[in-house]
Amino acid sequence: xxxxxxxxxxxxxxxxxxxxxxxxxxxxxxxxxxxxxxxxxxxxxxxxxxxxxxxxxxxxxxxxxxxxxxxxxxxxxxxxxxxxxxxxxxxxxxxxxxxxxxxxxxxxxxxxxxxxxxxxxxxxxxxxxxxxxxxxxxxxxxxxxxxxxxxxxxxxxxxxxxxxxxxxxxxxxxxxxxxxxxxxxxxxxxxxxxxxxxxxxxxxxxxxxxxxxxxxxxxxxxxxxxxxxxxxxxxxxxxxxxxxxxxxxxxxxxxxxxxxxxxxxxxxxxxxxxxxxxxxxxxxxxxxxxxxxxxxxxxxxxxxxxxxxxxxxxxxxxxxxxxxxxxxxxxxxxxxxxxxxxxxxxxxxxxxxxxxxxxxxxxxxxxxxxxxxxxxxxxxxxxxxxxxxxxxxxxxxxxxxxxxxxxxxxxxxxxxxxxxxxxxxxxxxxxxxxxxxxxxxxxxxxx
Numbered sequence: 001x002x003x004x005x006x007x008x009x010x011x012x013x014x015x016x017x018x019x020x021x022x023x024x025x026x027x028x029x030x031x032x033x034x035x036x037x038x039x040x041x042x043x044x045x046x047x048x049x050x051x052x053x054x055x056x057x058x059x060x061x062x063x064x065x066x067x068x069x070x071x072x073x074x075x076x077x078x079x080x081x082x083x084x085x086x087x088x089x090x091x092x093x094x095x096x097x098x099x100x101x102x103x104x105x106x107x108x109x110x111x112x113x114x115x116x117x118x119x120x121x122x123x124x125x126x127x128x129x130x131x132x133x134x135x136x137x138x139x140x141x142x143x144x145x146x147x148x149x150x151x152x153x154x155x156x157x158x159x160x161x162x163x164x165x166x167x168x169x170x171x172x173x174x175x176x177x178x179x180x181x182x183x184x185x186x187x188x189x190x191x192x193x194x195x196x197x198x199x200x201x202x203x204x205x206x207x208x209x210x211x212x213x214x215x216x217x218x219x220x221x222x223x224x225x226x227x228x229x230x231x232x233x234x235x236x237x238x239x240x241x242x243x244x245x246x247x248x249x250x251x252x253x254x255x256x257x258x259x260x261x262x263x264x265x266x267x268x269x270x271x272x273x274x275x276x277x278x279x280x281x282x283x284x285x286x287x288x289x290x291x292x293x294x295x296x297x298x299x300x301x302x303x304x305x306x307x308x309x310x311x312x313x314x315x316x317x318x319x320x321x322x323x324x325x326x327x328x329x330x331x332x333x334x335x336x337x338x339x340x341x342x343x344x345x346x347x348x349x350x351x352x353x354x355x356x357x358x359x360x361x362x363x364x365x366x367x368x369x370x371x372x373x374x375x376x377x378x379x380x381x382x383x384x385x386x387x388x389x390x391x392x393x394x395x396x397x398x399x400x401x402x403x404x405x406x407x408x409x410x411x412x413x414x415x416x417x418x419x420x421x422x423x424x425x426x427x428x429x430x431x432x433x434x435x436x437x438x439x440x441x442x443x444x445x446x447x
Contacts, residue, residue: 003027005046007037009055020109034058041073042134048120053082061096068097072129077119159186160307167311176315178246180308181208187304188297190285192221196229197281205243215255225284228269266292270305274313361418362430368411401433
């Protein structure tokens with residue numbers, strides 16, 4: 001018979017829920033607060049725990065966090081069963097390790113039993129581990145363990161806050177990566193650190209060496225780092241880019257051979273995941289101490305990289321958007337006024353771009369007289385060179401007057417004044433453009 005630990009300080013609730021569980025074929029064990037819940041988990045080893053949140057001495061969140069931090073008992077499923085129904089209660093329940101959240105209500109007894117049946121065989125339990133650890137479980141040990149958990153959560157919160165500050169000041173990808181590598185001090189010591197990002201078809205490395213590392217050591221470190229990077233992505237088409245080094249100011253010894261026996265003895269690498277869970281790169285750490293990256297340090301690094309990955313990915317997206325904007329400006333600047341480009345880039349949705357609108361426009365159409373004859377009487381390269389210079393000159397005149405090049409039709413140009421940006425004097429601008437084009441053609445070099 002499967003065993004359920006029911007944790008609730010209310011005798012009435014415990015009686016009602018306990019009866020429903022016993023009717024469902026379960027053995028029910030009772031605990032009245034969080035301390036007793038933890039002790040009972042080690043004493044009777046339940047197959048599942050139903051935990052209230054608001055209890056004396058120790059709340060359900062805290063008891064759940066401690067259980068989920070300990071080997072053996074961390075595999076016992078926990079269902080939070082509470083009268084608190086706000087979103088924050090649901091959030092903190094799942095954050096503390098619960099597998100389900102059920103609001104206390106007479107109408108929810110059936111759904112609660114259904115949840116129990118869903119999770120009762122969720123994970124096989126290592127009862128031998130639990131029995132072994134039960135020998136050291138007492139109230140003092142529980143209080144000390146909770147204090148350690150709170151210290152660790154405070155530490156991780158500090159990391160998150162610092163990284164969030166870095167995220168708010170994203171201005172460039174390299175600047176963001178530099179800030180992340182600087183903040184690594186919160187997670188661990190290191191003599192060298194590197195981030196390698198997959199950007200397009202390139203593996204782009206950013207390297208932060210300390211004063212203990214020279215260029216030869218950094219090159220060897222990068223060689224190992226790239227091996228791990230390619231193992232992670234398994235893409236031979238991604239080529240390594242030139243490394244960007246940080247922290248080299250006033251390093252006159254950077255390129256010199258070291259005369260001492262210092263070398264990197266410890267190494268750790270981890271993937272960097274973006275906001276959607278996709279791998280965007282790798283982070284690599286080196287230390288001169290042997291066996292430096294112990295389990296506790298790796299736990300800190302894991303928490304750091306988890307949050308830093310999202311920030312780095314956001315900076316990559318920001319960099320990509322900035323690059324696209326530069327390309328758009330470069331491509332369209334020959335045909336569209338700067339004001340129109342700014343307006344198009346600033347638009348947040350496609351709705352405004354597709355909305356129908358009736359306007360009065362002014363049109364300028366230009367065509368080169370006898371262009372066919374000119375083409376027939378000159379070599380192709382001469383014609384192409386002439387046409388490129390002609391179109392560039394005319395397009396500059398059109399955009400300078402606020403017009404937009406709508407299309408090229410061979411040697412002909414169709415320009416629009418009044419869309420997408422309208423001016424009070426669209427017709428005047430069109431006429432002035434045509435006159436300026438004629439004047440420019442009069443002095444145009446046709447050779």
